[in-house]
Amino acid sequence: MTDTTPGLLDRYQFQLRRLHSLSGIVPIGFFLLFHLLTNSTAFLGAERYDTHVQQIHDLPWLPVIEFLFIFLPLAFHGILGIAIAWQGKLNVRQYPYMDNWRYTLQRITAWITLVFVAIHLLHFRFAYWFGVPEYASAHPYFFAFTQKGFLHLWLPAWLWICMYVIGVSAAAFHFCNGIVTFCITWGITVGVESRKKLSLVAGVLCIVLMLWGFVSLYALTTMTRPAHGAAEAARGSEQRISTPYMARHETPSAARE
Amino acid sequence: MDKVIHFKIKRQDGPNSQPYWEEFKMPYAPQHNVISALLYLREHPVNTRGQRVAPVAWESNCMEEVCGACSMLVNGVPRQACAALVDDLEQPIVLEPLTKFPIIRDLAVDRQKMFDALIRVKAWVPLDGSQDVHEPAPRISPADQALRYVYSRCMTCGCCMEACPQYHDHSDFIGPALFGQVALHNSHPTGGFFKADRLHALMDPGGIAGCGNAQNCFKVCPKDIPLTHAIGELGRQTTVQWLRDLLMK
Ligand code: SF4
Ligand code: SF4
Ligand code: FES
Numbered sequence: 001m002t003d004t005t006p007g008l009l010d011r012y013q014f015q016l017r018r019l020h021s022l023s024g025i026v027p028i029g030f031f032l033l034f035h036l037l038t039n040s041t042a043f044l045g046a047e048r049y050d051t052h053v054q055q056i057h058d059l060p061w062l063p064v065i066e067f068l069f070i071f072l073p074l075a076f077h078g079i080l081g082i083a084i085a086w087q088g089k090l091n092v093r094q095y096p097y098m099d100n101w102r103y104t105l106q107r108i109t110a111w112i113t114l115v116f117v118a119i120h121l122l123h124f125r126f127a128y129w130f131g132v133p134e135y136a137s138a139h140p141y142f143f144a145f146t147q148k149g150f151l152h153l154w155l156p157a158w159l160w161i162c163m164y165v166i167g168v169s170a171a172a173f174h175f176c177n178g179i180v181t182f183c184i185t186w187g188i189t190v191g192v193e194s195r196k197k198l199s200l201v202a203g204v205l206c207i208v209l210m211l212w213g214f215v216s217l218y219a220l221t222t223m224t225r226p227a228h229g230a231a232e233a234a235r236g237s238e239q240r241i242s243t244p245y246m247a248r249h250e251t252p253s254a255a256r257e
Numbered sequence: 258m259d260k261v262i263h264f265k266i267k268r269q270d271g272p273n274s275q276p277y278w279e280e281f282k283m284p285y286a287p288q289h290n291v292i293s294a295l296l297y298l299r300e301h302p303v304n305t306r307g308q309r310v311a312p313v314a315w316e317s318n319c320m321e322e323v324c325g326a327c328s329m330l331v332n333g334v335p336r337q338a339c340a341a342l343v344d345d346l347e348q349p350i351v352l353e354p355l356t357k358f359p360i361i362r363d364l365a366v367d368r369q370k371m372f373d374a375l376i377r378v379k380a381w382v383p384l385d386g387s388q389d390v391h392e393p394a395p396r397i398s399p400a401d402q403a404l405r406y407v408y409s410r411c412m413t414c415g416c417c418m419e420a421c422p423q424y425h426d427h428s429d430f431i432g433p434a435l436f437g438q439v440a441l442h443n444s445h446p447t448g449g450f451f452k453a454d455r456l457h458a459l460m461d462p463g464g465i466a467g468c469g470n471a472q473n474c475f476k477v478c479p480k481d482i483p484l485t486h487a488i489g490e491l492g493r494q495t496t497v498q499w500l501r502d503l504l505m506k
Contacts, residue, residue: 010429010462011462013461013462013463013464013466013467014459014460014461014462014464014465014466014495014499015499016466017466018466018496018499084469087423087428087430087467087469088422088423088469088471089422089423089425090422091420091422091473094333094420095420095473095476095477097472097473097476099470099471099472099473099476100422100471100472100473100476102471103422103469103470103471103472104471180470181470184470184485184488184489184492185468185470185492186492186493186496187489187490187491187492187493187494187495187496188493189489190486190489190490190492190493191486191489192483192485192486195485195489
């Protein structure tokens with residue numbers, strides 16, 4: 001309410017906040033669901049995982065899609081989010097209401113998720129900056145390549161797993177609580193009752209997403225052979241089984257342990 | 258002096274001076290509220306160290322929780338001191354001025370920001386004169402009346418602002434009480450004439466986008482004003498207004 005000329009961020013505060021809220025659901029939230037879906041195919045076996053990842057890599061215009069629907073929205077949501085986070089003065093100690101806890105956790109999980117996404121991107125998508133082969137080059141042994149990223153890259157496996165458990169949980173909470181605040185912000189749930197019901201649904205969804213993520217993590221870090229040998233046989237890909245999964249990437253740079 | 262009422266009060270001599278704590282004890286009498294106890298202390302302004310000091314300053318008017326003037330933090334909770342009964346409170350009773358408004362002196366704060374904001378959002382029903390307009394008064398359904406009655410009880414006391422994590426001196430956020438008033442006046446048949454103006458005011462910097470959905474405001478409001486309902490309703494109204502601005506201009 002001061003009369004200094006407002007910056008862009010202030011002048012378009014309403015529009016930017018609405019887009020910020022929207023971008024968290026579409027496309028970022030949808031991408032999160034899709035990502036969890038693909039990852040969890042690891043639980044159905046390395047073969048399934050490799051097939052699904054390959055399908056994604058086969059998409060036309062992939063770099064453009066990746067930039068427009070993943071990197072750009074993530075950067076927008078993250079950068080604006082940092083600006084927004086400074087506007088609040090947390091007071092949950094004085095007012096320990098459930099909704100105030102959620103408001104506070106939404107900010108805490110935002111920071112955790114931000115760091116986690118950065119780590120996650122460096123860990124897989126941009127690991128080649130540090131001399132690791134590009135993810136796409138793992139074709140067609142994505143499962144093995146990913147597993148190696150967890151078990152034999154830079155850090156001890158337990159540390160990666162801890163980071164991912166925390167990161168996935170934070171992202172799941174942030175997304176699900178974001179659905180609730182999205183519906184308030186845009187005026188979809190107006191009454192207190194409707195909000196309570198939605199919160200309940202979001203809470204269940206949050207748990208489901210967490211478990212879903214953990215299942216993928218479990219599969220990618222512990223399953224050593226295709227779980228569904230039958231599916232393997234059905235494809236008659238004998239020679240594929242005999243190919244040692246790691247063989248392609250036992251290059252000196254990737255094999256440091 | 259067996260039974261006493263023990264106060265611990267955060268004082269400040271002027272808008273820019275340093276705050277300090279001072280304690281007072283007064284003889285117990287049943288059925289005191291915080292304001293009536295402060296009235297006693299005004300007559301006997303002697304602190305617990307036996308010094309005679311300047312009496313504590315505060316504001317009050319109605320003494321029945323309808324004017325909002327006596328809002329302060331009583332044992333850390335923003336509420337009306339006149340409605341805070343000493344017998345219900347844990348001692349020592351800690352009194353502090355509201356923290357989100359400039360301090361005038363001791364417990365008295367300047368809530369002008371809220372009144373300025375009411376002007377900004379045109380929180381009134383426009384009248385174009387007192388002549389006969391040859392129309393009956395607009396009709397309002399009992400259900401609407403009931404909801405509007407609740408909104409109309411807002412006394413601009415500032416408790417909701419106090420509890421809101423988004424409202425403080427480094428933010429230009431207009432604050433939760435205003436949402437109740439905009440919802441009230443937008444829903445009035447004649448007040449609705451200014452609906453677009455009010456929504457545009459809320460879409461300006463510091464408007465509804467400043468809300469972080471913590472919902473503290475609703476929890477602390479002494480008048481149970483459904484502020485979160487108002488925020489949801491205005492979220493919807495601003496969405497529609499935004500689309501209208503985008504598509505029809
Ligand atoms: S909405 Fe409630 S807490 Fe806020 S100013 Fe009005 S009466 Fe006070
Ligand atoms: S719901 Fe909005 S206005 Fe109310 S306390 Fe939370 S941030 Fe403040
Ligand atoms: S004196 Fe009016 S509300 Fe307390």
